[in-house]
Amino acid sequence: MKTAFVTGATAGIGEATVRALVQAGWRCVATGRRKERLDALVAELGPDRVHAAIFDVRDEAAMDEAIANLPTEFAAVDLLVNNAGLAQGLAPAQKSSLDDWQTMIDTNVTAMVRLTRKLLPRLIERKGAIVTIGSVAGSYVYPGGNVYAGSKAFANHFTLALRADLHGTGVRVTSIEPGMVETEFTLVRTGSQQASDELYRGADPMTGEDIADTIVWIAGLPPHLNINRLELMPVNQDFAGFRVARGDG
Template identity: 50%
Template sequence: MTGASSGFGRATARRLASQGRPVVAVARRMDRLKELCDEVPDGRVLPLEVDVRDQDAVAEAFALLPDDFADVEVVVNNAGLSRGFGPVQSAAVHQWREMVDTNVMGQLHCLQAVLPHLIASGSGHIVNIGSVAAVYPYTGGNVYAATKAFTHQLSLGLRTDLEGTGVRVTCIAPGMARTGFALVRFDGDQERADALYRDVDPLTAEDIAEAVSWCLAQPARVNVNMIEIMPTSQPFGLGFRSPTTAKG
């Protein structure tokens, strides 16, 4: 479980651990991971302070998993972020690089580390967290949305590559959800982050954890290719109906 220190990752780690699954929780913030461990009883969560952008660190972390956690059955590629909010022509290159290195290369590093084990076991499930931004464009989404389009296409490609191996692949594409995501995007500007959710009832991290859990619970013969989840008040992208429009 990558990006396990907050948001979708933290909620999903809690949900899977509550079902009795051992969870390897990967993130850059060990203090947050320790908090997660305190929320889950019986030592079911193994915290790993790893930056998914570091290929060698990811490979080493998975290679050295203790016996109780080494038999990986599920990979939830959740680590990701958005930096900045504006047109391409006024964007900062370092923000592009951070998004691509995390959302694209980080995902690939994790897959490279665990796919040999999953294939050898003849079963397993990869769940990639995408976004409706990959499908519905919105002003300021550009590079972030492109990285999520990569996630969607990679998920479909993996389905083809893994045919006959018994390994399933799912992509879950959330719409607007209230997590720490907007705060990261706006460099800690709480007022701007809060404004994004004004007059909206967004998804919660637990909604996405429920979707992950449901996908994993399906019989081995069932592969859920894609789930797209939006708040009822979000027709597409980041557009929202006004209260007047919503009432007809």
């Protein structure tokens, strides 16, 4: 039985990915900060199939401890799903909070590269796979996206660079770049359930399960096939057109 290491597994895409992988026959290390949610996943899916690793990805010491203390049956990692990430704020750059910017960089960039580097020896040994959840925001910027868009551009391109560096190792690497997915994303970003409801209302957005099913498909491909990057949007979303600001004259 193969083992996946899934970050940000307490909600949304990460939680759905753990469920989908277990259903497909995998074991999962499920990581996150919210113990009660991870404990519920373990209770639902079974301690033989899910190991809860409770830590904040921004805490390197806690990350190291969690990796060092993986039970033997979960220690050989065949798949890393770099899912943990967030956005904070929608203000333009000149009005944004530097604390919000730092939180996004620490979570979306620093934590991702640290964890990836720490697990690379195991993934190479197992000829495993890495799937990173980037975003269409890394390719199509929008007002208020600033550091979030920049962090996802980094995630998208870091993943492609990993693909180049891991040439010849047998490790497969994929950048999944979703558009609108209805999760806790907007609630976390704005702090408003109303704002979240309004964003998704009538849009028929993608779901965490849609992305999870895509991850399971990629993970189950024959070892000689690699999906380099995959961009997904709901039918009702597209990449926006250019804007023009006009003067009064």
